[in-house]
Amino acid sequence: xxxxLAGVPGRPDDTSxxxxxxALRHHRAGELDQAIALYERxxxxxxxxxxxxxxxxxxxxxxxRLDEAExxxxxxxxxxxxxxDVLFNLANLKRDQGQLAEAAEQYQAVLSGDESHHAAxxxxxxxxxxxxxxxxxxxxxxxxxxxxxxxxxxxLNLALVLADLKRWPDAARACHKALALNPxxxxxxxxxxxxxxxxxxAEESVxxxxxAVALAPDLPDAHAGLGHALIAEGWLGEAAISFDQxxxxxxxxxxxxxxxxxxxLVLGRWGPGLEDYRLRWRTRDxxxxxxxxxxxxxxxLTGKRILLWAxxxxxxxxxxxxxxxxxxxxxxxxxxxxxxxxxxxxxxxxDVDRLIVAGxxxxxxxLHAPLMELPRxxxxxxxxxxxxxxxxxxxxxxxxxxxxxxxxxxxLTVGIAWGGNPAYAGDAQRSLELARFLPLADDPRVQLVSLxxxxxxxxxxxxxxxxILDAGPLLEDxxxxxxxxxxxxxxxxxxxxxxxxxxxxxxxxxxxLPFTPYWFWLLDREDSPWYPSVRLFxxxxxxxxxxVFARVATELQAFER
Numbered sequence: 001x002x003x004x005l006a007g008v009p010g011r012p013d014d015t016s017x018x019x020x021x022x023a024l025r026h027h028r029a030g031e032l033d034q035a036i037a038l039y040e041r042x043x044x045x046x047x048x049x050x051x052x053x054x055x056x057x058x059x060x061x062x063x064x065r066l067d068e069a070e071x072x073x074x075x076x077x078x079x080x081x082x083x084x085d086v087l088f089n090l091a092n093l094k095r096d097q098g099q100l101a102e103a104a105e106q107y108q109a110v111l112s113g114d115e116s117h118h119a120a121x122x123x124x125x126x127x128x129x130x131x132x133x134x135x136x137x138x139x140x141x142x143x144x145x146x147x148x149x150x151x152x153x154x155x156l157n158l159a160l161v162l163a164d165l166k167r168w169p170d171a172a173r174a175c176h177k178a179l180a181l182n183p184x185x186x187x188x189x190x191x192x193x194x195x196x197x198x199x200x201x202a203e204e205s206v207x208x209x210x211x212a213v214a215l216a217p218d219l220p221d222a223h224a225g226l227g228h229a230l231i232a233e234g235w236l237g238e239a240a241i242s243f244d245q246x247x248x249x250x251x252x253x254x255x256x257x258x259x260x261x262x263x264x265l266v267l268g269r270w271g272p273g274l275e276d277y278r279l280r281w282r283t284r285d286x287x288x289x290x291x292x293x294x295x296x297x298x299x300x301l302t303g304k305r306i307l308l309w310a311x312x313x314x315x316x317x318x319x320x321x322x323x324x325x326x327x328x329x330x331x332x333x334x335x336x337x338x339x340x341x342x343x344x345x346x347x348x349x350x351d352v353d354r355l356i357v358a359g360x361x362x363x364x365x366x367l368h369a370p371l372m373e374l375p376r377x378x379x380x381x382x383x384x385x386x387x388x389x390x391x392x393x394x395x396x397x398x399x400x401x402x403x404x405x406x407x408x409x410x411x412l413t414v415g416i417a418w419g420g421n422p423a424y425a426g427d428a429q430r431s432l433e434l435a436r437f438l439p440l441a442d443d444p445r446v447q448l449v450s451l452x453x454x455x456x457x458x459x460x461x462x463x464x465x466x467x468i469l470d471a472g473p474l475l476e477d478x479x480x481x482x483x484x485x486x487x488x489x490x491x492x493x494x495x496x497x498x499x500x501x502x503x504x505x506x507x508x509x510x511x512x513l514p515f516t517p518y519w520f521w522l523l524d525r526e527d528s529p530w531y532p533s534v535r536l537f538x539x540x541x542x543x544x545x546x547x548v549f550a551r552v553a554t555e556l557q558a559f560e561r
Contacts, residue, residue: 503531
């Protein structure tokens with residue numbers, strides 16, 4: 001809340017008193033143009049009247065005249081240094097202008113003079129959240145939630161940042177606190193629905209979001225939240241309707257646009273889907289690059305130097321590498337930036353003029369493009385996906401696996417990977433426990449070979465000692481993994497980088513997919529337009545990995561080299 005400051009210091013004359021009284025009356029009535037005119041007249045009589053400058057700033061901000069409002073606030077602060085209400089209003093103005101770092105400084109200035117200014121602390125927490133400083137945001141919002149434990153709004157604000165931190169149980173508890181104070185708090189119900197979805201309680205999530213919509217049919221967040229809950233249950237048609245309702249209320253609603261984009265993409269409608277997918281850069285998890293050259297939007301590349309850069313995980317980078325020859329064919333000099341773990345592999349990628357490791361000083365270029373924008377820029381549809389690049393493992397690396405593979409005794413060698421990147425938002429739905437694979441190890445024809453890296457590989461020692469060969473210590477990067485895959489008979493993996501690597505190399509691979517898959521894999525098909533050598537094994541219903549592994553075991557018995 002902004003405040004209109006009353007009172008004139010000293011002994012103002014009758015004209016000043018009258019002008020101030022009329023200005024305040026118009027201001028409180030919402031008659032801003034009249035109030036502004038009267039404040040300006042008053043300041044001609046009493047130019048050093050700090051409250052009048054402050055009030056003028058409030059009125060100007062309400063009219064959208066932000067630069068003039070800032071000048072009024074700063075004049076008021078010159079006359080009355082440290083005035084908390086003026087500092088607070090200036091901070092709100094800087095937030096309006098998108099100058100979040102300066103807004104945070106002004107909120108902190110308010111708090112340095114008044115630690116109990118809950119509105120300033122709340123806004124500071126929300127600004128820090130927008131700046132991506134989530135730990136600091138949590139600390140500030142938690143203080144407000146504790147100090148105002150009888151109000152639901154601070155509990156929801158805390159829940160929002162906890163959700164950003166992917167601390168879903170904590171976020172759900174904060175939502176429950178808000179709802180205990182106000183059971184009809186639709187925004188808290190909507191966020192609780194999101195928490196329940198991420199915790200794997202999809203049916204409860206749908207019910208919670210439907211209640212939010214019933215309570216607040218004009219709340220875009222509620223419709224968008226319901227749409228995402230319906231996606232988790234596989235009800236894509238109903239989800240699309242919810243997203244459309246959200247967008248009818250707010251055409252720029254980010255989560256509704258992204259949700260609608262997912263529905264388009266997973267159903268194979270990649271034209272409109274990839275347009276919505278562009279909005280991923282506006283999410284809190286995005287890391288957009290600030291590059292000195294403009295983004296490529298499909299214009300002629302003849303004689304141009306273009307920087308293609310990896311924006312997402314290893315799998316997406318490998319998948320999108322197929323577009324590099326298409327860029328090169330347009331007459332460009334191609335610089336490709338990738339993650340360090342892909343450097344040795346991508347040195348064998350055709351049509352790259354210079355390979356750059358992420359973090360290295362960039363070469364000067366005329367244009368740039370994130371790799372996962374290339375499907376859109378080349379108007380890609382399932383029927384027009386270009387083939388994987390002509391990428392082959394380094395044959396000299398294969399010998400390092402001789403001793404390991406000598407232990408297979410001529411059995412069918414099956415590489416397995418059961419965990420993806422834990423930082424990925426949907427990792428809980430795709431990643432598995434190693435124990436799921438153990439029945440496959442009991443087949444006397446089969447020797448499982450672990451391709452797993454990262455913390456998940458620690459499960460080998462306790463879950464499957466001696467049953468599964470561990471190649472992890474030999475895999476320094478994806479060049480090594482490619483060389484090993486070239487010597488295996490089959491790869492069975494969750495939806496993570498090994499799936500894309502095996503498919504790109506043309507190696508037989510079975511990919512295990514959750515009920516709601518990444519859009520890349522589409523729906524209701526066992527093959528993939530991206531990789532001819534890949535077969536898809538899908539959950540028939542949410543969470544049903546038993547059925548997936550039963551089918552894998554049956555198919556594995558019939559698999560021949």
